[in-house]
Amino acid sequence: MKKRLDDRSARHDKFHQQAKREGFLARAVYKLEEIDDKFGLFKPGQRVLDLGCAPGSWLQYARTKVGDKGVLVGLDRAPLEHQPSSTRIVVGDVHTIDLAVLKGDNEAFDVVLSDMAPDTSGIRSADQARSEALFERALEIACAVLAPGGNFVGKLFMGPEFKALTEAVRARFTTGKTAKPASSRQISIEQYVVGMGFKK
Ligand SMILES: C[S@@+](CC[C@H](N)C(=O)[O-])C[C@H]1O[C@@H](n2cnc3c(N)ncnc32)[C@H](O)[C@@H]1O
Structure with missing residues (x-):
């Protein structure tokens, strides 16, 4: 019963409805849009790597920012149902x-x-630990593939390693900040850590 109510409330969620209306594949797009509005992540023609890209709304958004000359690469352990054009x-x-x-x-x-x-x-400590491992790996990949001055955004559940991982971002980027976009459900323990200006 609880699951049915949760599903129904997700369908009526205003960001879910907005994404449907605007042709985006997931409501998650508004999290990236808000972070981008605040930090200015992209420039036309840039090369963007999106880790955990399915179903693909962040790739859709990134394309609007980097334009036709930009290069998008997405990784996910699940295949995408809708292959975005000109994206690897x-x-x-x-x-x-x-x-x-x-x-x-x-x-x-x-x-x-x-x-x-x-x-x-549903076991909070286990979920936090898995999120921390994913974030740590994303940061490791970012440090291996980013050009000097590049930018990083990573989702991280609030947990015991949150401060240490945020500090790890601050150590490798000119600025490191956290963000909780309005479209991220308040009940969710997810946050985004944003590193601007990679120091190679
Ligand atoms: C919240 S969704 C991403 C939504 C996406 N930003 C969008 O806008 O469409 C999280 C994704 O992370 C992917 N993921 C989780 N663990 C992963 C792993 N170990 N390797 C690759 N992808 C992973 C999942 O398959 C899932 O598609």
């Missing part, structure tokens, strides 16, 4: 993926995004 999709697990496959032509990326979330178990 890699199916694989972030923990085991070969970075050479992500880089492809070996050029660095300007922006690395991670909206990766673990399959939640």
